Amino acid sequence: MEINEMKKMTYRDAIRLGMTEEMRRDDDVIFLGEDIGLYGGAFGLSEGMLDEFGEARVMDTPITEAAIVGTAVGAAATGLRPVCEMMFMDFITLGMDALVNQGAKMHYMFGGQAAVPMVLRLPAGSGSGAGAQHSQSLEAWLCHVPGLKVVTPSTPAQAKGLIKAAIRDNNPVCFIEHKMLYKMEGLVPVDDEFTIEIGKTFVERPGKDVTIVTYGTLLHKAIEAAEFLAEEGIEVEIINPVTLYPMDMKPIVESVIKTGRLIVAHEASKTGGVGGEIVARVVESEAFDYLNAPIIRLGGLDVPIPYNKELEAAVVPQRNDFVHGVYRLLNRE
Amino acid sequence: MIELSEEILLRMYYKMNQARFFEEKVEDLFEKGLIYETTYLSKGEEATGVVSCLALEKGDLASLTHRGHSQAIGFGLDVNMMMAELLGKATGYCKGKGGSLHIADVENGNIGANGIVGGGFTLSCGAALTQKYKKTGKVVLCFAGDGATNEGSFHEALNLASVWKLPIVFLIENNLYGMSMPVSKHMNIENISDRSASYNIPGLTIDGTDFLEIYDVMTKSLRYARAGRGPVLVEAKTYRYNGHSSSDAQVYRNKEEVQKWQKKDPLLRFVNYLHENRVFTDKQIQTIEDEAKTSIEHAVEFAMESPEPEITTVLEDIYA
Numbered sequence A: 001m002e003i004n005e006m007k008k009m010t011y012r013d014a015i016r017l018g019m020t021e022e023m024r025r026d027d028d029v030i031f032l033g034e035d036i037g038l039y040g041g042a043f044g045l046s047e048g049m050l051d052e053f054g055e056a057r058v059m060d061t062p063i064t065e066a067a068i069v070g071t072a073v074g075a076a077a078t079g080l081r082p083v084c085e086m087m088f089m090d091f092i093t094l095g096m097d098a099l100v101n102q103g104a105k106m107h108y109m110f111g112g113q114a115a116v117p118m119v120l121r122l123p124a125g126s127g128s129g130a131g132a133q134h135s136q137s138l139e140a141w142l143c144h145v146p147g148l149k150v151v152t153p154s155t156p157a158q159a160k161g162l163i164k165a166a167i168r169d170n171n172p173v174c175f176i177e178h179k180m181l182y183k184m185e186g187l188v189p190v191d192d193e194f195t196i197e198i199g200k201t202f203v204e205r206p207g208k209d210v211t212i213v214t215y216g217t218l219l220h221k222a223i224e225a226a227e228f229l230a231e232e233g234i235e236v237e238i239i240n241p242v243t244l245y246p247m248d249m250k251p252i253v254e255s256v257i258k259t260g261r262l263i264v265a266h267e268a269s270k271t272g273g274v275g276g277e278i279v280a281r282v283v284e285s286e287a288f289d290y291l292n293a294p295i296i297r298l299g300g301l302d303v304p305i306p307y308n309k310e311l312e313a314a315v316v317p318q319r320n321d322f323v324h325g326v327y328r329l330l331n332r333e
Numbered sequence B: 001m002i003e004l005s006e007e008i009l010l011r012m013y014y015k016m017n018q019a020r021f022f023e024e025k026v027e028d029l030f031e032k033g034l035i036y037e038t039t040y041l042s043k044g045e046e047a048t049g050v051v052s053c054l055a056l057e058k059g060d061l062a063s064l065t066h067r068g069h070s071q072a073i074g075f076g077l078d079v080n081m082m083m084a085e086l087l088g089k090a091t092g093y094c095k096g097k098g099g100s101l102h103i104a105d106v107e108n109g110n111i112g113a114n115g116i117v118g119g120g121f122t123l124s125c126g127a128a129l130t131q132k133y134k135k136t137g138k139v140v141l142c143f144a145g146d147g148a149t150n151e152g153s154f155h156e157a158l159n160l161a162s163v164w165k166l167p168i169v170f171l172i173e174n175n176l177y178g179m180s181m182p183v184s185k186h187m188n189i190e191n192i193s194d195r196s197a198s199y200n201i202p203g204l205t206i207d208g209t210d211f212l213e214i215y216d217v218m219t220k221s222l223r224y225a226r227a228g229r230g231p232v233l234v235e236a237k238t239y240r241y242n243g244h245s246s247s248d249a250q251v252y253r254n255k256e257e258v259q260k261w262q263k264k265d266p267l268l269r270f271v272n273y274l275h276e277n278r279v280f281t282d283k284q285i286q287t288i289e290d291e292a293k294t295s296i297e298h299a300v301e302f303a304m305e306s307p308e309p310e311i312t313t314v315l316e317d318i319y320a
Helices: A011-025 A049-053 A065-077 A089-103 A156-168 A217-230 A250-259 A274-284 A286-290 A309-315 A319-329 B006-031 B046-054 B069-075 B079-086 B120-133 B152-163 B192-199 B211-226 B255-262 B266-276 B282-305 B311-315
Strands: A006-010 A029-033 A058-060 A081-085 A119-124 A149-151 A173-178 A185-189 A202-205 A210-214 A236-240 A243-245 A262-269 A296-300 B061-063 B140-145 B168-174 B203-207 B232-237
Touching: A006 A011, A011 A029, A011 A049, A011 A156, A011 A185, A029 A065, A049 A058, A065 A081, A065 A089, A065 B120, A065 B152, A089 A119, A089 A173, A089 B120, A119 A156, A149 A156, A156 A173, A156 A185, A202 A217, A202 A250, A210 A217, A210 A250, A210 A319, A217 A236, A217 A262, A217 A319, A236 A250, A250 A274, A250 A286, A262 A274, A262 A319, A274 A286, A274 A296, A296 A319, B006 B046, B006 B069, B006 B079, B006 B211, B006 B266, B006 B282, B046 B069, B046 B140, B046 B168, B046 B211, B046 B232, B046 B266, B061 B120, B069 B079, B079 B282, B120 B140, B120 B152, B120 B168, B152 B168, B152 B192, B168 B192, B168 B211, B192 B203, B192 B232, B203 B211, B211 B232, B211 B266, B266 B282
Parallel strands: A029 A058, A029 A081, A081 A119, A119 A173, A149 A173, A210 A236, A210 A262, A262 A296, B061 B140, B140 B168, B168 B232, B203 B232
Antiparallel strands: A006 A185, A149 A243, A202 A236
């Protein structure tokens, strides 16, 4: 097999493939969640996994998020490597004690005893008319808890590489997967040793005029904007902090030193969002002296996600928000 | 009534005395300002903590509560390292980072005391799932208090443990108060074990000051769980002599009530049993008590002489 052999597949299939490969590789990996077995997962992500691994490893749970997360923490601390699916990221609110007070802190507060190698898969984001309790992007909550790792893939290849790295990690990893990317297709390395290192920020598109830092669905809107702007001779550099916490700031700082202009964007509500943290770290860094314009933060409006399609779209930044942001930073408006 | 071997009676009495002396020392150190945090003492609850752990087999696991010193001593934790942890020393179980609320010995199956009331229920499900998955034949003893059984996590954990037939014995130390609130005001049932009916699992209420009953019921419950028949809920009615924490003025109860419970003190009942059954001579009993006391005095010396953690360790062990 060629090490670089690629196969076209969806983001959803790439997550399943990554999980499946890891479950074949390591018997300690188990998978638990609501309707993940016979039903195949609310989004069809785990179709076929029950057949391959059986009920002992693909465990349908009652509707019991607090117990799913707590059980995963307890199992992880005693020798298993559980992966759990929250049907929607919003439901992690029901499992917060086990995640925040127990799993995240255990290794530290026990003075280095007990590793907690677990993965929480969290389908997030708006764009499907699922309404205020099934569409949130709560990554900033998780990034505020020392001991957790928070990652989010934006492409099928990243999805496979990151879920595998998350399962191999010895810490609680929150794996945020955007529901609107599930059907996105892309080339994915076939190699079953392909992983994406947790704790690395990646340059997705090189450029010299403006830096855009973003992830998830907005990464793709930013790329569309960059392609549009390229026709006008504007070169946008796009950076994807695949690991949101703890974040690798180096590529971001280097990029801002080069471009002097920065846009930070995410779907999550702007107030208290991860973007604010990125901006603060940039202005604390040596990049501050290179800034040629105020920084622009594009974020979700500070409202619950509404149901109506037009209202829902109005909450999150769109391609043109990136285009106009770049124009503004370059005084072209 | 069951009969216990001299060996087990000796271990029980020694550890219950250790637990009592440990708590008395902690009280003393706290009054002297040597213990940083507040303290949640288990004086009066030594029988449930110690005896239930002595019913475990080697390799079994336990999840402890915030009032966990007797439980930890029963489980076999080292009193030196426990005391060092209370004093925040580098030689403590958690290198001074946890304190009393987070004493753990994970490698040996103690998955930790817990600062969150009800925090241990679902963790115990996970620890038990590991035993079931790996077919170790081991059981998890999950301690909790009466107040914790009103938490949602109690219901979720017992339900999951029941449907998955997880090897857990939930031992509820019902000391009649959730901090200041009497059980009669925080639940509308007489016996917490009645809650087992919701999960179709065995539920038993026992006298938490009677070591014989505790040992008997816990041994049978652990055997049931070990056989793969699912979890058991045991409620032990007991009493704490101290307030909830060191800052508790105890306005919610009177001295007569405390004295009434002290008449059936678990250690007193134990020593009466030893006398009545002529298990040990007076001298032997005195020796057991003295050795227990000495071990705690040594623990205090060990802890006092131990170094503080290096400041640089504040950034260690965030990730495994």
